[in-house]
Amino acid sequence: MQVFKAFLKVLKKELPTALIYMGVFLAIAIGFVMLGRDGDNTFEQTKLYICIFDEDNTPQSRSLADFIGRNNEIVELENDKDVIIDALYYERVDCVITIKKGYSQQLADPSAEDLIENLKMHEGYDEALMDMLLEKYVSTVRGYSAAGNSLDQAVSKAEAALSDTVEVNFSSKEKKSGNTVINAYFRYLAYILICVITTTITPVIAIMYRKDLRFRTNCSGIAPTSYTNQIILGSAGFVAAIWLLFMVGGAVLQGGLYQGKIWLAVLNSFSYTLFAASLAVVLACFSLGSNAVNLITQVISLGMSFFCGVFVEQSMLSENVLLAARFLPAYWYVRANDMIFSDGAADLSEAALCLVMQLAFAVSLGLLAILINRLRYIGGLRKKAPTA
Amino acid sequence: MFFHDLKYFIKCGLRSQDLMFWLILFPIALGGFFKVAFGDLYSQITDTSPIPVAVVSEKENQIFSSALESVSGSDDSFLDVTFTDRDTAAGLLKDGKVTGVISSGDKVSLTVAENGLEQTMLKEFVERFRLNEKVISDAASSDPTKIQQAVSALSSEISPVKNVKAINGNSDVFVQYFYNLIAMTALYGTMLGLKICVENQADLSPLGARKCCSPVPKIKGLSAALCGCFILQTLCMVICVTYLVFILKIDLGNRLALVYLASIAGGITGVAMGFFVSSIGSISERMKSGITLGVVMFLCFLSGLMVGNMKGVIAEKAPWFNKINPAAVISDCIYCLNFYSDYRRFITKMLTLAAMTLIFSALGIFMTRRKKYASL
Numbered sequence: 004m005q006v007f008k009a010f011l012k013v014l015k016k017e018l019p020t021a022l023i024y025m026g027v028f029l030a031i032a033i034g035f036v037m038l039g040r041d042g043d044n045t046f047e048q049t050k051l052y053i054c055i056f057d058e059d060n061t062p063q064s065r066s067l068a069d070f071i072g073r074n075n076e077i078v079e080l081e082n083d084k085d086v087i088i089d090a091l092y093y094e095r096v097d098c099v100i101t102i103k104k105g106y107s108q109q110l111a112d113p114s115a116e117d118l119i120e121n122l123k124m125h126e127g128y129d130e131a132l133m134d135m136l137l138e139k140y141v142s143t144v145r146g147y148s149a150a151g152n153s154l155d156q157a158v159s160k161a162e163a164a165l166s167d168t169v170e171v172n173f174s175s176k177e178k179k180s181g182n183t184v185i186n187a188y189f190r191y192l193a194y195i196l197i198c199v200i201t202t203t204i205t206p207v208i209a210i211m212y213r214k215d216l217r218f219r220t221n222c223s224g225i226a227p228t229s230y231t232n233q234i235i236l237g238s239a240g241f242v243a244a245i246w247l248l249f250m251v252g253g254a255v256l257q258g259g260l261y262q263g264k265i266w267l268a269v270l271n272s273f274s275y276t277l278f279a280a281s282l283a284v285v286l287a288c289f290s291l292g293s294n295a296v297n298l299i300t301q302v303i304s305l306g307m308s309f310f311c312g313v314f315v316e317q318s319m320l321s322e323n324v325l326l327a328a329r330f331l332p333a334y335w336y337v338r339a340n341d342m343i344f345s346d347g348a349a350d351l352s353e354a355a356l357c358l359v360m361q362l363a364f365a366v367s368l369g370l371l372a373i374l375i376n377r378l379r380y381i382g383g384l385r386k387k388a389p390t391a
Numbered sequence: 392m393f394f395h396d397l398k399y400f401i402k403c404g405l406r407s408q409d410l411m412f413w414l415i416l417f418p419i420a421l422g423g424f425f426k427v428a429f430g431d432l433y434s435q436i437t438d439t440s441p442i443p444v445a446v447v448s449e450k451e452n453q454i455f456s457s458a459l460e461s462v463s464g465s466d467d468s469f470l471d472v473t474f475t476d477r478d479t480a481a482g483l484l485k486d487g488k489v490t491g492v493i494s495s496g497d498k499v500s501l502t503v504a505e506n507g508l509e510q511t512m513l514k515e516f517v518e519r520f521r522l523n524e525k526v527i528s529d530a531a532s533s534d535p536t537k538i539q540q541a542v543s544a545l546s547s548e549i550s551p552v553k554n555v556k557a558i559n560g561n562s563d564v565f566v567q568y569f570y571n572l573i574a575m576t577a578l579y580g581t582m583l584g585l586k587i588c589v590e591n592q593a594d595l596s597p598l599g600a601r602k603c604c605s606p607v608p609k610i611k612g613l614s615a616a617l618c619g620c621f622i623l624q625t626l627c628m629v630i631c632v633t634y635l636v637f638i639l640k641i642d643l644g645n646r647l648a649l650v651y652l653a654s655i656a657g658g659i660t661g662v663a664m665g666f667f668v669s670s671i672g673s674i675s676e677r678m679k680s681g682i683t684l685g686v687v688m689f690l691c692f693l694s695g696l697m698v699g700n701m702k703g704v705i706a707e708k709a710p711w712f713n714k715i716n717p718a719a720v721i722s723d724c725i726y727c728l729n730f731y732s733d734y735r736r737f738i739t740k741m742l743t744l745a746a747m748t749l750i751f752s753a754l755g756i757f758m759t760r761r762k763k764y765a766s767l
Contacts, residue, residue: 046503049511088730091557092564093695093703099557113544117553124562127437128508134552135515141551142544143522149544150530150537164525169518171510172502174484174492298412302420309424321431 006211006220006230010237013207017293021203021245028195029252032188046171051097051129054080054090063107066158067119070140070165071100091124098123098133110141111148111157140165185257186344189268192249193275193313193333197304199245200279201286204238205296208287238280246276267343267354274361275336281368288375307333317341332364392607393615400619410582414627418576419634425572426639429565436564441471442509445480445489449496456495458520469516493517560729561642564699569641570722571696576631577657577721578687583620584665584755585683589676591616593764596676609760617666617752624658644729649737653728656744657721661687663751664717670758687718694718720744 053075055068071077078096080086090096099122109115119137123130143164147157210216211234220230250269254261261269282303286296308314310324311333317325328334339357342350404410446459462469473480473489480492484504491503491513501517503510523545530541556562589595591613593603602612632654635641643650668686669679693716695701702722705713713719720743727736 046510046514047506048514049506049508085736088557089706090703092562092567092726092730093706094564094700095703095707113547114549116549116551118551120553120555122555122557124557124564125437126439128439128512130554131439132508132512132515134550134554135512135519137552138550139515139519139522142547143526145544145547146523146526146541147529149540150526151534160529164522164529167525169501169514169521171514172500174481174502174504294409298409298417301417305421306424309428315428315432319432319435320428324427 004233006225006233007237010207010211010234013210014203014237014241017203017207021199024195024199024202025245025248028191032184032191032252032256046173048074049132051075051133052078052095053133054078054087054096054099056082056099056101058104059102059106061107063110063154063158064102066162067102067106067137067140070162071136073166074136087122091122097129100133100137107154110144111154113145113149185253185265185268186340188253188256189272189340189344190313190337192272193311193336194304194308196245196249196272196276196279197282197307198300200242200276201283201300201304202293202297204241204280204283205286205291205300206293208234208238208284209290209296212287213290238284242276242280246273264343268340271336271339271343271354271358271361274358274365275332278332278361278365278368281365281372284372285368285375288372288379307331310334312337312341332361335360335364393611396607396612396615397619397622400616401622404583404586404619404623407586410586410623413582414576414579414624415630418572418579418627418631421575422569422572422631422635422639422641425565425568426641429568433563433565441466441468442491442512443471443473443489444513445473445475445483445492447475447477447480447492447494449477449494452495452499454524455499455520462516469512558730559732560644563642566641566643566729567695567699567702567722567726569635569639569643570725571691571694571718573628573631573635573654573725574657574694574718574721575687575691575696577624577628577654578661578664578690578718580620580624580627580658580661581665581668581683581687582680583624584662584667585669585676585679587613587616587620587666588669588679588755588759591759592673592762594673603762603764610756613756613759617662620662620666621659624662625655628654628658643725646728649728650725653721653724653737653741653744656741656748657717657724660717660721660744660748660751663748663755666755667751667758670755690716690718694722714743717744717747720747 053071055071055077057064057068068077078090080090080096080099087099091099101120101122103118103120106118109118118141121130121133121137123133140161143161144154144157147160147164148154152160221227249272257265286299291299310320311317311328311331312320312325313333317334317337320328325334335357339354339361342354342357441463448456459470459472463472473483475483477494480489483489484492484502487504490507490509491501493513494500494502499517499520501513503513526545527538527541530538590598591602591609593600629651632643632651636643636647636650665683668683674682692698693701693705693712696718702713702719705716705719713723720740724737724740724744727740731737
């Protein structure tokens with residue numbers, strides 16, 4: 004097993020890169036777990052991040068500010084144009100509400116408009132929701148006022164009425180299997196598996212098949228088949244170890260052994276790992292330097308991640324992009340993953356198709372690697388052959 | 392001699408495949424990926440198409456029906472209503488075809504399958520209806536003669552809210568990824584800065600050793616190398632911005648000449664930063680390369696290259712850092728050109744870049760000069 008030992012020695016030198024990738028990935032995953040736990044099966048109202056400037060500063064305006072803050076997060080901002088625009092653009096706040104001077108005087112007047120200014124960056128649902136809240140408050144106060152109440156009475160009655168919220172029924176669905184964090188964890192594996200496996204294994208295999216090394220080994224008593232088998236063993240062992248480590252990491256993040264459908268995700272990640280390993284072997288055929296391998300790996304892993312729905316969900320990508328992405332294995336990996344983590348029973352035949360597609364990519368790349376090696380070998384022989 | 396050194400530095404730089412890949416091809420590839428991923432996202436998040444909802448009429452409720460009619464029926468309506476029975480509605484909700492199911496009977500109720508903004512808006516709609524009912528019933532019990540006034544006050548079309556758009560420029564939040572891509576490309580100029588250091592430090596490369604033996608004053612060689620790097624980086628920045636604006640059609644505002652200027656200034660700062668960082672200590676080229684790239688990527692991360700609203704988070708927790716982070720300053724330059732009609736903030740940012748370039752270059756030269764080696 005001399006070749007195997009030599010393989011491990013070379014691999015040891017490349018390990019820091021793999022460890023850095025894994026460490027950063029797991030640290031980010033842990034961060035996400037700590038930030039967001041899944042909610043239970045009850046309705047939770049979406050909270051907006053609002054900054055309020057109360058120019059009126061009366062009991063009525065303060066009452067409106069209290070109402071806004073009841074179901075939303077109030078963010079304090081400096082009343083400076085640059086600060087406000089930055090906060091809106093970088094989504095620290097969804098909108099900036101200014102209760103204008105004279106608000107309380109015109110509050111009861113149904114014909115008075117522009118009492119409140121809603122400064123916003125976009126015209127989305129967030130902003131429309133804020134408008135709905137403000138209009139609901141003002142119209143309720145005006146309704147009570149028109150019904151013969153004084154302004155103070157109208158405000159207090161409106162507050163009482165507004166505090167009585169509608170109870171929303173949550174349809175009785177089974178709880179999402181494995182939750183969103185573990186879903187994201189498995190999805191992002193599509194990026195990290197390629198990075199870790201390719202940047203580590205490719206330079207090692209390339210070194211083991213370096214011309215001078217091969218010439219020396221060919222002179223030794225080790226049979227070429229044994230040499231290749233030992234390298235395959237070393238590579239397979241490393242790939243399996245990396246995959247297992249990620250699976251253990253996922254189980255730790257989840258807080259226990261995988262259950263139910265998540266085992267399918269484990270199988271899915273295994274088939275993708277096989278693809279990543281095949282890719283590493285193909286790249287190794289070109290005897291690239293570690294810098295070149297790094298560049299190619301980044302382009303392939305980032306490209307597939309952006310095209311196939313790893314970084315941005317497939318549902319958000321355009322039809323044309325998804326059509327092109329079908330020719331990439333990450334698409335099938337993410338598709339299977341989304342299917343597995345969707346609600347209800349997973350479509351096993353669809354998931355199996357996705358797995359088969361990934362395996363087909365892995366096998367094709369494996370065959371390509373053999374073909375390249377054969378061609379290079381034949382090319383080498385031709386060069387050595389004496390010319391007439 | 393200065394021009395001789397300059398010419399050969401530029402030639403060597405252009406022939407360095409690694410450098411040209413990271414400085415030209417990688418940003419081009421990443422820009423393409425960003426375009427694919429984020430191209431349609433903004434239109435999706437600002438899409439206010441009607442919310443699909445199933446309505447189950449358990450009992451005739453004329454008032455609610457007319458309320459529904461007023462908010463549905465056209466493309467710019469609030470709701471896209473499907474009237475159906477309870478079982479079908481449950482099926483539609485389960486399949487994700489509708490956002491919620493509103494049941495109208497004696498009491499209007501809402502059922503949803505998940506939390507979200509659209510669901511919250513449906514809740515607001517139902518709540519508003521029940522609130523109006525309550526106001527009218529309260530008016531009826533206190534003073535029936537005022538019911539009509541209360542109804543007209545509640546159904547008034549006059550909005551008390553004045554909506555104001557914060558800016559006139561391109562408010563697509565995903566464009567910030569392209570601002571940061573330009574900042575990243577600019578800071579990749581650190582690799583060129585590192586090249587100066589490696590090629591002038593005798594203990595890092597044979598070329599450095601030969602240069603140290605040559606009679607050319609070091610300041611002359613370093614100045615030529617720095618100028619060469621600035622020229623190469625300027626070329627890379629021009630290619631990057633041109634590709635984003637004219638090939639990918641990214642809207643970087645209508646002051647394109649200043650966008651080019653800011654990007655070039657950022658690139659020059661990147662080179663100077665690389666020169667300074669790699670001048671520190673006598674560690675190997677690989678380590679220096681790792682450190683400079685690590686620093687660059689960390690600065691880009693804090694500027695929002697990987698997480699879009701990171702700059703906002705930093706502005707909240709440590710606003711001073713955004714003022715000294717070169718990546719944030721470069722992306723801010725382009726951001727202000729898009730959002731502000733005046734040049735006050737842009738000039739401040741450009742002056743910051745100029746100051747950084749001067750400080751980094753001066754410190755780099757100071758640390759590289761007069762180095763003596765007992766043996767190599």
